[in-house]
Amino acid sequence: MADGGFKESTQCKDWIFTETTLREKRESVNQKASEKVRKHIAEEYRMQNKDASEDKLPVTLNADEELLLVVYYTCQLGTLAAAMNLPSHIRGYAVTYFKRFFLVNSIMEYNPKTIIFTALYAATKASDHYIPIDQFCKKIPNSTPQQILEFEFYLCQSLDWDLYVWLPFRPLQGFLLDCQKALPSFPHETLFKCHDQAKQFLSETLHSDLYFLYSPSIMALSAIYHVNQDLCTQYLEAKNLQKLMPKVKENEAQLLELQHAQTDINKAKEIGKKLYFCMDPYQRKNSAVYLKRKAEDEEQEMARQRRKIERQKSVPDRNPFA
Template sequence: MVTDADLYRRSSQYQKWSFTKDQLAELLAKPNRNVPPHELALTVQEEQQLILYYAAEQVKSVCQQFKLPSQVRATAISFFRKFYMRYSVMEYHPKLILPTCVFFAAKAENAFMSITTFCDSLAKTEPSQILDLEFLLFKTLEFTATVHNGLRPLHGFFLDMQTVLDTFDRTELCSIHDKAKSLIVDSFVSDVCFLYTPTQIALAALMEVNELAATQYMAQSMDGPNTSLDRLLTLIHGCRQQLVVNLPSQEEVKGISKKLSRYYKDTGSEGPATKKQRTN
């Protein structure tokens, strides 16, 4: 029988955007090393802190402004993080890339809005800025726009748990589901989507919210001849430890942003608003 895990392993996300921890660390550091040395150049850590801030706070802000669903937010964050596995913030400022990621994610998740409506609601954002970058973004994504996350398998587990876990009432299971969903949404900015499958992320969120319910559910529904419960629990615990990300402080972000602005000024870059797009 073909399982959800089998189907996921055939997806472009698994084939192109799933890594080991070492592979991911190398991909995150490589764009920074490709930038010519400069006294004002950001370190790898500074770049990652800035990217994390924009992914967590600014993508959320724009999605909330347009009342976009969680799936769009997840996809926009995925697009944003993948872009900066290929380019440095010293090549393309996050303020330039972020609106394009949100707009393209909205289209990818069938929450389309006109480019005029989108840009009119964002300060200093022109339609040409979004459209000129769309192809570069899509090319950087290796022409893959489908993003899988833990929300869909979580819903499936919630429906199944109502049948399997007769010791938990519906109200309690609903509370577990809602808390796990919130945790998964917050984990969009973490590395787990590049290291674990959506099913594993959903189980890890359930484990974090209610370890007893999650453990009982896995023991009753997933322990069989083709599945080692102990091995699964070890894997889920590893994912669970990485769900929550510590965001940089406002002061840290402010300092890094100022350093990046000085870098743009000192190197003669045109900056985030007017930089010519390189799509070749």
């Protein structure tokens, strides 16, 4: 099968889960973030001489609400990539980066409106489609190089610098090329049409959790099955891979359901309003705690520079050639 070493990849080891472990991971991240954010908001309230008692603090998002916003912004990211006429694999990289980032971080900690731009820009560099940052920003209204680059390090760090993404588009092409040999009776025109339709189907479902649950090869076979069931069935029989059919059918059914499922825009906006009040004030550049921390960091840096200068003064000015 066209796994091409996927089972030995870091994606398989670190980014493929069961439905249970995936949900547990999201709930754990949400719980830790909620506790941290409420602590920071209480600190902000006290600095503003507001009542910081527990009952006065805003209600934080739960894991399901965070996921709904992630899906919503993932779809927005896909639309943005399409509007910029970027290739499908770059869209796949960007969406994957965004989803992985918010699998280990909370939306209450980092503004998704900023991270979608950072993820897309990082994807262009990682997939050898580099666009100069100034030119990139011209294509995105109200964006600045500083805004996009500010979180690039945090993005890569959250991904554990695992920037190569195994997407289903290459296995899709590989399977259909192999079909020409395994099933010579199928016209090439049928295979070409299948490729284009299956690729479109996969692109429309990039926002789904199935990319955290299945290998790229299974995703590709499921897309082929969706477009042409006879072709997929005969191919698996010709390659003695009939045992994969139940998983392929199951995945295809889930993909089909997700393809037509639309994010509730009103619900997303409602959660977005809730997010505004429970966003970590440490990320708000006009908040009291942010300004305090910035001043402390600047003072520490100045102290470090002073110590460095003092050390340099204490070293005798010796001529190394004497």
